[in-house]
Amino acid sequence: MTFEPEQLGQSRTDLALTLRELRKRAGLTGDRLAERCNMSQSQISKFETGKRTPRLVDVERILRALDAPAEIAAEIKALARIANTEWQDKRSSWRRGMEKRQTELTFLEREATELRYFLPAMITGLLATPEYARASLSHTPGDSSKTVARKLERQAVLYDTSKSFTFILTEQAIRWAIVPAPAMAVQIDRLASLSYLPNLRIGVIPMGTVIARGPMNTFTVYDNRLATVENLTGRMVFRDSRDIAEHLAVFSYFEQHARFDAEARALLQGWAESCR
Numbered sequence: 001m002t003f004e005p006e007q008l009g010q011s012r013t014d015l016a017l018t019l020r021e022l023r024k025r026a027g028l029t030g031d032r033l034a035e036r037c038n039m040s041q042s043q044i045s046k047f048e049t050g051k052r053t054p055r056l057v058d059v060e061r062i063l064r065a066l067d068a069p070a071e072i073a074a075e076i077k078a079l080a081r082i083a084n085t086e087w088q089d090k091r092s093s094w095r096r097g098m099e100k101r102q103t104e105l106t107f108l109e110r111e112a113t114e115l116r117y118f119l120p121a122m123i124t125g126l127l128a129t130p131e132y133a134r135a136s137l138s139h140t141p142g143d144s145s146k147t148v149a150r151k152l153e154r155q156a157v158l159y160d161t162s163k164s165f166t167f168i169l170t171e172q173a174i175r176w177a178i179v180p181a182p183a184m185a186v187q188i189d190r191l192a193s194l195s196y197l198p199n200l201r202i203g204v205i206p207m208g209t210v211i212a213r214g215p216m217n218t219f220t221v222y223d224n225r226l227a228t229v230e231n232l233t234g235r236m237v238f239r240d241s242r243d244i245a246e247h248l249a250v251f252s253y254f255e256q257h258a259r260f261d262a263e264a265r266a267l268l269q270g271w272a273e274s275c276r
Contacts, residue, residue, distance in 0.1 A: 011082040016050035018076055019062060023048070026066045036065035056080050056240050081240050089234035102150035109157045112222035116251050119169045120215030122176050123187065125151040126158060127167065127194060127202075132187045135178045161199045168203040168254050170215055175271055185275035192268040195261070203258030204267050211257050213250075221247050 023033050023044075030048070034041040039061070046052035047062075054062070059080040063073045109115065109126075117124055125133055133151045137144040158165060174191065177184055195202040205211070219229040227238045227247040238244060259267060 011079055012053050013050055015053070015059075015076070015079050015083045016048055018079065019054075019059070020048040022066055022068060022072070022076070023062075028066070033062065033065055037061045053083050053239075054080065056084065056242065081243075084238065084240040085243070086237035086239075087234060088237065092234075099146040099150050102147060102154060106150075106154055106157075108222055108226070109154065109163075112225075113162065114164050114223050115166070116221045116248070117165070117167045118215070118217075118219050118251055118254060119167060119173045121170075121218055122173050122178060123169065123191070124167070124218075126155055126165075127191060129183070129187045129190055131179050131183045158194065158197060158200055163199060165200045166203065166251075166255070167201070168205065168251065168258050170205045171207045171267075171271070174204065174268070181275040185272045188268050188272040188275065192265045192272070195265055195268075201260055202264055203255060203260050204264040205254065205258050206267055209257055211254070213253060215254070219247055219251075221251060224248070 023030070026033075028036075030044045031041045034044045037044070039058075043052070044062075047054045047058070056077060059077060063076060068076070117126075122136065123132060125136070128136065128151065130148065130152060133148050134144065137147055140147075157163065169191075174188060175184070179187065191202055194200055205215075217229050217231060219227060221227045221244065224241075224244060225239070227244045229236045229238070229247075238247070258264075
């Protein structure tokens, strides 16, 4: 399925209108459809007015209850999948203020209990030293001091033992010189130090590891409910269970090839020494 970024917002409205029209064509009231789907009437109403975006599984239940023809059902399910995907471009983040993005991330981290990060390109802000965090924002317009401060404040969540964190990093991500060599040594030492936290796992994939699948994108999965994927111009937010399951499968694949604990720390120590 392909789509343009501007489709993503419109698709929610289109989905709501389509579900309402399909119900009316079937001659059903909202109450009657809710009964057939084993949902509440208010839930159906929110789906049809666009106040709430239904998950793909919700849409499938509604389509079965309406006995929708296969061709129409396929179109609506495709629309539902787009509606559960969000595009956030970097230019919009810059206009709003990058520190507001940090607030959004704080909320996601607060709500989740199991967080997984795949980092093939560079070290994420949760693991960054102040110097690394400042350098990573040097290309963004305006004063980044507030954003750096919020990034560092967010790191407190790592010490919340009610949550579990798994970070998978490639050697390239760890050794990419965002800052001069002495500061890189401090940054890599920080990774080794954080790996001792009881609720945090840092996995390292060294160069030369034979892996048939290439590391295409940075992504994060929050529990089993949301995945974010980053590229140079922005990020995609996936809420559809199938998209999330696919990212979890990819994460598990790379996790199986990563080195953890003492083995990871030995690699990190060697890379830090090479920077000194």
